[in-house]
Amino acid sequence: MAEQWSSRLGFLLATIGAAVGLGNIWRFPSVVGQNGGGAYLVPYLFAAFVFAVPLLVLEFAVGRSLRTDVVSAFRTVGRRYAALGWVVAGAVLVILSYYLVLTGWVLSFFVASLAGVTLTFDGFAATYWPAVAFVVVTGVVAVVVSAGVKAGIERLSTTVMPIVFVVLGGLACYAVTLPGWAEGVAFFLTPRLSVLADPGVWSAAFGQVFFSLSVGQGIMLTYAAYVDEGTSLWKSAGVIAVADVAVACAAGLVVFPIVFTLGVEPSAGTQLAFTTLPRAFAAMPFGRVVAVAFFGLLFLAALTSAVSLLEVSVASATRATEWSRPRATAVLMGGVFCLGVPSALSYTPAGAAVLGVPFLDFVDASVGTFALPVTAFLLAVVFTWAADTAVVRAELGRAYPVVKYAIPIVLVAVTATTAAGLARPGWSLTAGSISDGLVRVAPTFGVLAVLLGVGWLLRDRVRPRRWRR
Ligand code: PHE
Numbered sequence: 001m002a003e004q005w006s007s008r009l010g011f012l013l014a015t016i017g018a019a020v021g022l023g024n025i026w027r028f029p030s031v032v033g034q035n036g037g038g039a040y041l042v043p044y045l046f047a048a049f050v051f052a053v054p055l056l057v058l059e060f061a062v063g064r065s066l067r068t069d070v071v072s073a074f075r076t077v078g079r080r081y082a083a084l085g086w087v088v089a090g091a092v093l094v095i096l097s098y099y100l101v102l103t104g105w106v107l108s109f110f111v112a113s114l115a116g117v118t119l120t121f122d123g124f125a126a127t128y129w130p131a132v133a134f135v136v137v138t139g140v141v142a143v144v145v146s147a148g149v150k151a152g153i154e155r156l157s158t159t160v161m162p163i164v165f166v167v168l169g170g171l172a173c174y175a176v177t178l179p180g181w182a183e184g185v186a187f188f189l190t191p192r193l194s195v196l197a198d199p200g201v202w203s204a205a206f207g208q209v210f211f212s213l214s215v216g217q218g219i220m221l222t223y224a225a226y227v228d229e230g231t232s233l234w235k236s237a238g239v240i241a242v243a244d245v246a247v248a249c250a251a252g253l254v255v256f257p258i259v260f261t262l263g264v265e266p267s268a269g270t271q272l273a274f275t276t277l278p279r280a281f282a283a284m285p286f287g288r289v290v291a292v293a294f295f296g297l298l299f300l301a302a303l304t305s306a307v308s309l310l311e312v313s314v315a316s317a318t319r320a321t322e323w324s325r326p327r328a329t330a331v332l333m334g335g336v337f338c339l340g341v342p343s344a345l346s347y348t349p350a351g352a353a354v355l356g357v358p359f360l361d362f363v364d365a366s367v368g369t370f371a372l373p374v375t376a377f378l379l380a381v382v383f384t385w386a387a388d389t390a391v392v393r394a395e396l397g398r399a400y401p402v403v404k405y406a407i408p409i410v411l412v413a414v415t416a417t418t419a420a421g422l423a424r425p426g427w428s429l430t431a432g433s434i435s436d437g438l439v440r441v442a443p444t445f446g447v448l449a450v451l452l453g454v455g456w457l458l459r460d461r462v463r464p465r466r467w468r469r
Contacts, residue, residue: 002067003149004226010154011227012239017157017304018219019244020164022102023212025298026273028248029255031208032188033266035201039192043205048241051206052213054399055380055407056220056237061395062383063224064233065468069315070218072462077387079459084378086455087448088218089313091371093332094447095217096309097340098363100141103302104133104344105274110295118282121274125347134344138337141306145314146329149226153307160300167297168247171254174290180261187266188256203417206410207369213244216376219308222315233395247301254294258284273298310336320461355439362443369418370444373411380407391467 005011032040066073074085108129112119124130144152175181195201210216224233255277259266262280266272281291310333317328345351346358354362383392384404393400419441 002226004228005154006150008228008231008236010150010158011223011231012236013161014154014157014304014308015220015223015236015240016243017153017161017301018223018308019212019214019240019305020161020247020301021212021214021305022099022106022298022302023208023305024244024248025168025251025301026270028208028212029252030269030272031204032252033256033259033272034269035204036192036195037187037266038190039195040201040205041189042191042193042196043202044209045245047202047206047209048213048245051402051407051410052209052215053234053237053241054396054402055210055215055376056213056240057233057396057399058383058392058403059215059218059220059379060224060227060233060237061392063221064227064229065389065391066465067225067468068465069225069319070221070312071316072319072465073221074382075459075462076464076467077382081382081386082459082462083452083455084382085218085316085462086458087451088375088378089316090451090454091367091375091448092217092219092309092312093336094339094363094367095371096306097336098343098360098368099302099306099309100137100336100340101130101134101343101346101360103299103306104130104137105347106295106299106302107137108133109274109278110292110299113281113288113291113295116288118278120278121271121347124274126349128348128350130347131341131344131350134340135337137303137306138333138340140303141310142329142333144303144307145310145333146326148325149311153311156307157304160304164247164297164301167293168250168254171290171293171297172250174286175254175257178257178261178284180259180263181257184256184258184260185253187260188252199417203414206414207373207418210372210376212248213241214305214308216372216379217309218312218375218379221379222312223308225315316462320458366440366443367447370415370441371448373415374444374448377408377411380404380411389467391469394469 005014062073066076070088071082071085074088075082105124108124109119144156146152147155175184214220255272256266258277258280259272262283264276264280268276277294278291281287281294284290310329313332314325314328317323317332318325321328323331342352343360343363346353346360352359357365380403383389384400396403
């Protein structure tokens with residue numbers, strides 16, 4: 001019955017596709033720029049290889065052993081835990097609702113560059129194109145997921161990811177020819193060890209790494225359900241982490257030389273991709289080609305990540321109901337669409353806002369920021385404390401205590417520093433617009449509480465599975 005990836009390469013490209021996204025090419029350079037450049041790299045690499053990789057392996061081990069989705073994996077641990085599985089699946093859908101909006105922006109900038117139009121972000125937001133693009137992207141993601149694991153997700157990833165690597169490599173080579181290359185690279189790569197004493201930098205780095213690797217969302221668990229027994233989970237996790245970090249670094253090596261060549265601010269944050277860079281492209285030799293390449297690659301990378309976010313709940317829903325994959329996709333994507341409309345309208349003349357903050361920024365600053373550590377915490381804790389299984393122990397080996405003790409502690413610490421506003425500017429769509437920790441944390445827990453309630457009602461929908469070696 002169960003679907004499988006057609007090859008290990010297919011599995012790797014699908015998981016790398018899930019990991020590599022806006023987080024690597026847009027968010028990473030923004031966070032590095034705001035945290036003063038190279039200093040940030042040390043905690044970033046440490047977080048990636050010491051913490052994120054073991055958590056990836058945990059998700060892989062659970063997914064492959066049980067050959068199932070997040071909800072029934074939690075259900076296997078115990079009847080009550082199924083509710084937590086639904087929390088994870090639901091939180092991922094909320095993230096998807098605004099990830100699709102951002103993906104739509106990228107698509108719009110790509111199409112505009114193709115047409116030779118230099119968009120400014122303000123000009124773009126003065127139209128309803130952001131909403132139109134949201135509709136288009138939502139449709140594309142739904143079509144891919146409803147086509148299935150092999151025919152949809154794997155086919156997309158194996159086609160698109162090589163293009164992403166090649167185009168990014170090409171852009172990095174082009175960046176070498178820019179007069180600001182040396183300065184940009186120095187800013188990006190020179191470590192300043194003094195900042196390592198700043199807990200805010202560490203917190204920003206951890207937040208970025210977990211987001212960027214798509215770990216702690218049940219995505220990797222879901223994808224590992226389709227992998228064969230012979231695949232080495234540690235090797236795969238290592239390859240994914242290296243690829244993800246490499247893409248982020250390559251993006252840095254493209255973005256910072258451009259920024260320094262044009263003499264603009266590296267700390268522009270979110271503005272970097274949609275305001276700073278388009279202006280830079282317009283002023284550069286071959287700028288139009290560069291713009292098409294940059295936004296095209298960003299779009300493809302975002303698309304494969306959006307697909308992975310949807311697959312988590314589609315996999316769960318098809319098992320919890322009698323629905324076919326296309327039907328489950330249509331129902332869930334319908335829900336995500338409704339949820340995403342206010343975000344999509346935030347930067348249009350409709351200007352959807354809550355408490356004076358664009359709705360999109362509000363979702364990003366609340367659920368978008370805090371749901372991720374919560375779901376990662378649930379995965380790490382439930383599958384080591386509540387279910388202490390031989391399979392997971394054997395797979396993690398000496399890294400078991402990292403997942404059981406260190407990761408939960410780190411996640412709590414990161415969440416607390418971010419909520420208390422102690423973290424350095426990690427990521428926010430409009431810098432500093434929502435500084436009040438409570439305004440960000442309260443809605444997150446509101447949403448999670450609603451999901452928990454729904455999950456509780458649905459807890460008997462799925463059956464437990466058996467741990468298999
Ligand atoms: N990792 C993806 C990126 O870097 C986005 C993502 C985040 C996907 C969280 C799933 C969960 O863009």
